[in-house]
Amino acid sequence: MRLKTNTTDVLIIGAGASGLMCAATAGYRGRKVWVLDHAPKAAAKIRISGGGKCNFTNQVVTPNEFICQNPHFVKSALARYQPQDFIDLVDRHGLEYEERELGKLFCCHRAGDLIHILKTECDWAGVTLQLKTSVKSIAKLTPKTPDEAAFRIETNECFIECQSLVIATGALSFPKLKASNFGYQVAEQFGLRQVPVRPGLVPLTLKGKWRDFCQKLSGIALDVKISTYNEQTEKSFEEALLFTHQGISGPGVLQISNYWQPGQAIEINLLPNVDVLAELMQLKQSNASLIRWLQQFWTKKFTQAWLEMYPIATKLADLPNEEIERFAQQITHWILYPSDTAGYDKAEVTLGGVDTDEVSSKNFEVKNVPGLYFIGEVLDVTGHLGGYNFQWAWSSGFAAGQTV
Ligand SMILES: Cc1cc2nc3c(=O)[nH]c(=O)nc-3n(C[C@H](O)[C@H](O)[C@H](O)COP(=O)(O)OP(=O)(O)OC[C@H]3O[C@@H](n4cnc5c(N)ncnc54)[C@H](O)[C@@H]3O)c2cc1C
Numbered sequence: 325m326r327l328k329t330n331t332t333d334v335l336i337i338g339a340g341a342s343g344l345m346c347a348a349t350a351g352y353r354g355r356k357v358w359v360l361d362h363a364p365k366a367a368a369k370i371r372i373s374g375g376g377k378c379n380f381t382n383q384v385v386t387p388n389e390f391i392c393q394n395p396h397f398v399k400s401a402l403a404r405y406q407p408q409d410f411i412d413l414v415d416r417h418g419l420e421y422e423e424r425e426l427g428k429l430f431c432c433h434r435a436g437d438l439i440h441i442l443k444t445e446c447d448w449a450g451v452t453l454q455l456k457t458s459v460k461s462i463a464k465l466t467p468k469t470p471d472e473a474a475f476r477i478e479t480n481e482c483f484i485e486c487q488s489l490v491i492a493t494g495a496l497s498f499p500k501l502k503a504s505n506f507g508y509q510v511a512e513q514f515g516l517r518q519v520p521v522r523p524g525l526v527p528l529t530l531k532g533k534w535r536d537f538c539q540k541l542s543g544i545a546l547d548v549k550i551s552t553y554n555e556q557t558e559k560s561f562e563e564a565l566l567f568t569h570q571g572i573s574g575p576g577v578l579q580i581s582n583y584w585q586p587g588q589a590i591e592i593n594l595l596p597n598v599d600v601l602a603e604l605m606q607l608k609q610s611n612a613s614l615i616r617w618l619q620q621f622w623t624k625k626f627t628q629a630w631l632e633m634y635p636i637a638t639k640l641a642d643l644p645n646e647e648i649e650r651f652a653q654q655i656t657h658w659i660l661y662p663s664d665t666a667g668y669d670k671a672e673v674t675l676g677g678v679d680t681d682e683v684s685s686k687n688f689e690v691k692n693v694p695g696l697y698f699i700g701e702v703l704d705v706t707g708h709l710g711g712y713n714f715q716w717a718w719s720s721g722f723a724a725g726q727t728v
Contacts, residue, residue: 328482332358332452334728335477335486337459337506339366341717342700343492344442349725350488351449358484359451362458363502367439369494372501373672373714378435380414381407381718382711383427389708390716391582393519397680398705398716401688405722407715417441426563428710457481462489462510464693474695488728490697492721495674496521503668507678507702514693517679519704523671524582525713527573528590528662534571537629541567544626549596550576552584559583562596563709570666578709581665582675592658595621601652608640608648630655673713677704687727688720697724 334350336343339361351357365371370378382389385407390398411429414421419441420432431437446453460478465485467474473485493507511518530538544567551560559580566574580590598621607617615638618627634654637643665671678698683690688703690696699720707713 327478329476329485330358330482331473331485332356333486334358334488334490335360335475335484336490336492337361337477338490338492338494338700339363339453339455340492340494340700341367341370341442341714342494342721343490344446345718345721346490346492346697346699346725346728347451347453348442348445348449349722350728351446351451353726355488355728357446357449357451358486359446359453360457360459360479360484361453361455362504364456366443366453366455368501369498370439370442370714371435372498373435374430376435377430377432378438379424379428379430379711379714380421380438381410381429381715383407383423383429385712385715389710389712391524391675391706391708392680392704394680397685398719400685401719401723402715405719407711409722410715410718413445414438414441417444426710459506462513464514467695488695488697490699490724490728491702492699493702495677495701496668497523497671497674499668507698511678511682511698511702514690514696516682516690519676519679521674521676523665523668523673524675524706525578525672525709526581527568527666527670528571528577528581528584529664529666530571530660531663533633534660537633538567538571539569541626541629542569543567544623545574546594546622546626547596548576549593550580551591551593552580552588553591554585554588557583565592571662572660573666575709578672582673582706582708584662584665586664587661589659589661592660593656594658595655600655601649604640604648604652605645608643608645611639611641614638614640672709673701673706675704675706677702680704686723688724689727697728699724 333356336359339359347357347359387398457479463476475489477484491507545564548565549562561576561579563576564574565576636651688697688699700717
């Protein structure tokens with residue numbers, strides 16, 4: 325059977341956060357926009373993000389919250405579409421949202437409300453959304469005028485010719501939500517450089533006695549300072565750590581996972597806001613109970629487990645200062661060597677991706693392939709935890725949408 329050929333001004337592959345934002349923006353400019361996605365529903369990641377409430381942006385977004393080989397790359401798009409622009413958009417639709425710690429904004433009810441807003445915007449902008457459609461091939465044409473098609477795409481249903489082709493297919497995290505390496509394959513087809521990928525914002529796993537320790541404490545959370553060091557970076561976050569059956573998770577651990585490399589240690593200060601040594605020395609003087617002191621900060625279960633790992637005579641008055649110093653050091657400089665990350669199945673994002681030197685930071689067009697654009701997470705741009713990854717999707721989608 326001969327497949328029909330359709331034409332559109334803009335074809336966007338990927339109906340996720342960045343693709344829908346790009347589609348609505350281009351549609352409002354009067355461009356004929358078609359969005360394709362192989363998944364049965366649009367924007368699956370928005371639906372499950374932020375525990376079902378989607379942390380859709382942050383009150384304060386600066387380039388420092390992003391990891392990219394070129395740290396200047398994110399500046400232009402973030403400046404042109406800021407958190408307030410997205411807040412204004414959701415306000416126009418009457419979305420109820422709330423601010424949580426560290427400026428994070430979440431939906432009050434369901435993340436699905438946000439998908440509804442994006443799809444409504446696409447409807448109003450005249451965008452065609454087609455799901456359950458896979459792309460078989462992309463061919464570059466040689467248009468003689470800007471009005472002629474620059475790409476011919478073959479799907480399982482038809483051919484589509486377009487002037488601008490936007491790759492918004494995201495990255496590898498959460499394959500069960502139809503994440504794929506499609507964007508990287510397209511980059512390879514057009515000879516674009518790529519930064520090696522690895523899971524980010526991901527729990528860390530442990531082996532041996534520390535795995536048993538974590539397993540036993542699974543479900544317990546502590547406010548800690550967590551750090552990692554290598555020759556280039558020294559990074560710390562003060563956020564919660566959560567013990568799991570395989571190791572450690574929680575916001576602080578997810579944040580540090582973006583900087584941790586296999587083989588490296590992480591250092592955890594279990595009482596970052598306490599002068600531990602000074603207080604232990606006072607306890608020694610006053611002959612007060614160490615266990616009672618620890619249990620001001622920790623649960624009984626964690627205190628017991630810690631003292632099993634790092635035994636100390638509970639009558640500090642009988643101990644030499646060096647032993648108290650060692651105990652304080654163990655609490656404030658707890659060193660762990662994670663064996664691995666929990667992988668793409670559990671990672672919120674993918675570090676690395678299409679090298680940002682290959683695309684314009686203004687509109688995300690590939691420098692050597694006019695008409696081809698990459699936006700969102702497929703690029704080598706990863707935000708910290710806190711709504712920054714969605715803000716990147718909105719900002720990059722908007723910037724490309726103004727040009728495509
Ligand atoms: C569990 C989880 C929780 C998260 N929570 C947050 C949060 O609260 N705040 C935050 O800022 N970020 C969060 N993130 C990260 C955020 O979801 C992503 O950074 C963001 O969705 C990236 O947008 P994107 O448009 O680049 O890709 P996506 O939103 O992933 O969209 C990509 C789209 O492309 C489609 N696609 C993929 N391959 C193909 C193909 N071959 N053909 C056709 N279509 C294809 C997919 O089906 C998908 O619809 C979370 C991620 C996960 C996994």
